[in-house]
Each structure stands twice: as C-alpha cells, then as structure tokens.
Amino acid sequence: MTGRLARAVATLTPLLASAILAACLAPCLARADGVANFYKGRTVVVYVGYSTGGGYDIYARTLARHMGRFIPGNPTLVVENMPGAGSLRLANWLANAAPRDGSAFGTIGRGTAFDPVLGEPGAQFKGPDLSWIGSMNREVSICASWHDSGVTTFADLKTKGLLVGGVSVNDDTVQFAKVLNAVLGTKLKIVAGYPGGNDIVLAMERGEVKGRCGWSWSSLVTARPTWVKEKKVNILVQLALSKHPDLPDVPLITDLANNASQRQMLRLIFARQVMGRPFVAAPGIPAERLAALRQAFMQTLADKDFLADAAKQRLEIAGVSGEEVEKLVTELYATPAEVAKQAAAALK
Numbered sequence: 001m002t003g004r005l006a007r008a009v010a011t012l013t014p015l016l017a018s019a020i021l022a023a024c025l026a027p028c029l030a031r032a033d034g035v036a037n038f039y040k041g042r043t044v045v046v047y048v049g050y051s052t053g054g055g056y057d058i059y060a061r062t063l064a065r066h067m068g069r070f071i072p073g074n075p076t077l078v079v080e081n082m083p084g085a086g087s088l089r090l091a092n093w094l095a096n097a098a099p100r101d102g103s104a105f106g107t108i109g110r111g112t113a114f115d116p117v118l119g120e121p122g123a124q125f126k127g128p129d130l131s132w133i134g135s136m137n138r139e140v141s142i143c144a145s146w147h148d149s150g151v152t153t154f155a156d157l158k159t160k161g162l163l164v165g166g167v168s169v170n171d172d173t174v175q176f177a178k179v180l181n182a183v184l185g186t187k188l189k190i191v192a193g194y195p196g197g198n199d200i201v202l203a204m205e206r207g208e209v210k211g212r213c214g215w216s217w218s219s220l221v222t223a224r225p226t227w228v229k230e231k232k233v234n235i236l237v238q239l240a241l242s243k244h245p246d247l248p249d250v251p252l253i254t255d256l257a258n259n260a261s262q263r264q265m266l267r268l269i270f271a272r273q274v275m276g277r278p279f280v281a282a283p284g285i286p287a288e289r290l291a292a293l294r295q296a297f298m299q300t301l302a303d304k305d306f307l308a309d310a311a312k313q314r315l316e317i318a319g320v321s322g323e324e325v326e327k328l329v330t331e332l333y334a335t336p337a338e339v340a341k342q343a344a345a346a347l348k
Helices: 004-041 055-064 085-096 172-183 195-207 217-223 258-276 287-301 304-312 322-332 337-347
Strands: 041-046 074-080 105-106 131-135 141-146 160-164 188-191 210-217 233-239 278-281
Touching: 004 287, 041 055, 041 085, 041 322, 055 074, 055 105, 055 195, 055 217, 085 105, 085 172, 085 278, 105 188, 131 210, 131 287, 131 322, 141 172, 141 217, 141 258, 160 172, 160 195, 172 210, 172 233, 172 258, 195 210, 195 217, 195 337, 210 217, 258 322, 258 337, 278 287
Parallel strands: 041 074, 041 105, 160 188, 160 210
Antiparallel strands: 105 278, 131 278, 141 210, 141 233
16 A cells, blocks of 8 residues: 555656646746737837937937847837926826836936925826836936036035026926035026937037036936046036946035935935936836836846947946836835925925
8 A cells, every 4th residue: 555655646746746837837928928919010119208319318219229129029119209397298198198008118307206205296196106117227417517617616616606507397407406506505507498408418519508417427428428538528516326436536415415414305316316217117007018028128238239239329337127216216205204395495
C-alpha cells in the first residue's frame, strides 16, 4: 500500500505542478495577448502641453520615435502639441476628456500635477488619480541672466531688477520666479505670455527680456549648447533638491533658505524636479495596458538606439518609473495644509 501511494504521488505531482503552472500562466498570457491585440495597427497619440521646439517637445518626440517597438502590438506613436496655461490645459484634458483606453498619453509640466495642492483654481484634477507612466529624467532647473544684463550672481538678484520671460502663471518659468521673490527677496520682473520655453529663449536673443527662471539645465545644454561656454548667459542658482554634477559652484536654492520654515516650503515646491519630464495618461485606463506602457517606457530609456538618439541631441536621460512618480505625487498631496498654504502664497 505504501509503495502504491508513493508511486501515485510521484506520478501525480508533475501533473499537478503542470496544471498549477498552466492555471497561473493562462491569465497572464491572456492579458498579454489582449494588450497586443489592442495596440496592433493602432496609432497612439503622445501629447505635449507646450509649443514645438522646447525641452518637453524634444523629449517627447525622441521618446515617440522608439517606444512603439516595446509596446505589445507595436503601435505607431505620433506627437501632437496642446499648449495652454503652462500645460494645465493638457492636464485637465487628460483628466477629464482623454480616452481612458491607453491610446493617448502626454507630457505636462513637472509642477502641473501639484497645482491643485497649491490652490490653482483652474486645475480640474487630482494628481494621484492620473495614470503615471514615468519620467525621462530627474531635473535640475536654473535661473539665468543674459550676458549684458548686469546681473551675474544670485546676490545681484536681490539688489538689481532682472526682466525674465515666462509662459503662464501655472508654469515653472513664472512660478519659480515668484517663489524667489516671495521667499528670498529677489527683484525679478516677470513678463508672462510666451507660448513655450523656446519662445522665451528667442526673446532673450532679441533683447525683449534679460533672463529666465525655471529653465531646465537639460534644455539649455540641448537647445543652446554653446551659450554657457561662450558666456552668453550667467547661471545664477539651481532650482532642485540636489545639485547637478555640471554645476558644483552654482548655489542650490534650498541652501539659500534663512530658516526651517523657508526650507520646508522650498522643498515642497522643488520636489517636483524629481519627475523632470513626466508622462501621464488619463485616470482609469485598464491596469494591464498601464503596466505595459510603464514597462515599455522604461525599456525604451534603456535601449541603445534610443540612448544614441538622445545623446545626439544632448538629452539627459535618468528614468524614473511610473510607480515612483505615482508615489511621489501621492506623498506631496499629503503635505500639511498650512505648509501648502504658505507655499501657495509664495507662488501668487
């Protein structure tokens, strides 16, 4: 009897193991087939919340040239620009009007996700509800002055006026300048209304404005790689939570705080830099499609052909997963109300 039982167990165990394995794999394979069937032959639209030619646009177009190879079904990715209100227009559209099937996603300003926390009345969404795909890098932004402005250091910003260009009240180019004025006492004069960052750069060349804040270091070295070497601009301060290795001698904004309260406010505002080039889709897209987009996004950022393309354009790539971006957004939405109120006041 014992021998028969042992033989029976020995016979049944591999069959049972195979059955269990098949039961586990079947749903996974079905989901993978379902994702591939959805995307096969489809065009996925990648929206950019700014005008053409700026940093967000360049990053998005580079991603779109490669990411389709890694999405199951290999869809075609096309880029469309939807500028307006410093990308708040696109964020609202993604949250409320975009298809919720994974056929569209976009890139918005790194700070746009936090507009509701900071009391922006035009924000019609909540950041944690959106479907975060990932970020192409961790960003360090700067304030820079034109070479003939007479402003060469951060200290000069406290004693001399500097005319800086901005996109809109919802964009880093305006918000960061306001924060410097309100918290650290600089004398920046903001001219808002430019369609995108590249338009501000052109305005600097024409002499319309003499500087720019909330300017991504990666955008500067991509769009105007010789300007720093030729001393066309002066780099005054770094707007991030940690310094960029290229700029060891340029002061960091959080190091300029005069007290703990100021540091806490600055940290809330500049934590967005961790998600320097974020990509996001509508709420509620099918979980398996979101997972596929997140995986394809990170695979693209590690692909040799993509990296070669990015290197030609001097794009900094330091991928942040969708899960990490989602976690950061959720944490910042839990900021104490009083701190958020003070930070919001600094942006007014």
